[in-house]
Amino acid sequence: MSILVIAEHDNAQVKPATLNTVTAAAACGGDVHVLVAGHDAGGAAQAASQIAGVAKVLHADAEGFAHGLAENVAAQIVALVNDTKDYSHVLLPATASGKNIGPRVAALLDVAQVSDISKVVSADTFERPIYAGNAIATVQSTDAVKVITVRSTGFDAAAATGGSAAVESVPAMAAAGGSSFVGSEIAKLDRPELTSAKIIVSGGRALGSSEKFHEVLEPLADKLGAALGASRAAVDAGYAPNDWQVGQTGKIVAPQLYIAAGISGAIQHLAGMKDSKVIVAINKDPEAPIFSVADYGLEADLFEAVPELTGAL
Template structure:
């Protein structure tokens, strides 16, 4: 049978993490169907159909799926589960809520945050804040897996899969959507950004984030991140947090400013292709994973770096 991949999207467009999760789904060796669930979500379904390797796109388009609440989407997943050997989704906030419900309802174990597919029933996942990799074998007939997408390259476009509309499943009415607050920014989304500039507790204040970190990010066309210590201190909003309890990222370039390199933070960014660390403590753990390091006062070095980048772009 085939593999069902749950797409991450906002109805109007497909989130890039879907293409990364598709790479993992294809590694299972079976045809991959992509499920796009939402309201007025055909544009996202059309984008999914263009991904290379997709055999079919299932479109569940109904008001009940408008906000992708866990209960109705999980009911749909359970209704479709009999047709598939594996149910796979990117490890994002939505699917980390939905997939465990599906696994419980069909009475199978879930593999969370898979970073490698060794065989159709063997996966690797990080444990102990990423300090060890656990290899697990799934003995259940059906696999339910969330994918740490930072560990996989994105599948390219070039496909032309058919789109099939499916009937909504009976949905429990246990929850009611009340509202949401979405942080709007002209900068790239943190989980999809090619370049990230992150600040730590040493930045000292939210004002310093605006004066030091954000100008460097803007000069590089980067997203802005933060360590948990900086977020807890109120220097940066929660949605900027990078780390084990924040967002896991793997950009082409990660610039860590005033970040000591606690295990919690390293778990969220150590897979970045190039890491640059700026810290006044030459013994800071961040330098153990950095490709390039600057030892010195961030309040001097970062403005100088920003000015040099601006000069080079002029």
């Protein structure tokens, strides 16, 4: 039996979360196949074929896949699974797209989805975080086809180059008709995207205002080439935009370096960043929970420490 990974892509390139999902798929055993469902997505299919560990790329090309509508992609996945009878697992990244498509696939196949896995124990057993990451549940699935969403921070990314998988065209399903693409507003970022950034500088409510947030943290982020993040408290206070929020109710990140300035370390925030490779915490409260997960802790006033750190770089 083979493992089917659903590629997340922009029709030209494969998005980083797909690489982590391929790693999870390889741990399940069996050949790893990648489905690229898109429109004029030959570039994404070729990129997927170069991912290390991928045995085959299935390319379904139709206008209905141009914007990744969940109903259309789910119908394509279900058709592949039912027609080939070759797939024991269907894996998707636990992103907004994957969380939209996965439940539809599971419902159409009449199986239970296993969500947000962080470890593959065996082909039918997986670990996933619960209670904001404070406990790990071990889940065993007896379904013939296991539909799984993968927390990308739990798995190393597969090498984007080095593979030489064959690209096979498969018949594209007709548009399901349950939804249509109306439009999109794409944010233009001068910094790395938060979930894929290698370095993140995050601020908390202690910064006191939006002006201080930018005045204190932006110079440090500029020096490091980092993305800017924020705690939920800072976002709720209006100091930072919603798409900067890191945490259980924001974005789950695992950069090489995470700098937390003025963040106390509430449970829901720790759940979103504690898998970072190196965590640096700056807080004047020695009892702040953030220090419990930090590799390096600085008990200091952030308004003094952060500018000094920026000046030393």
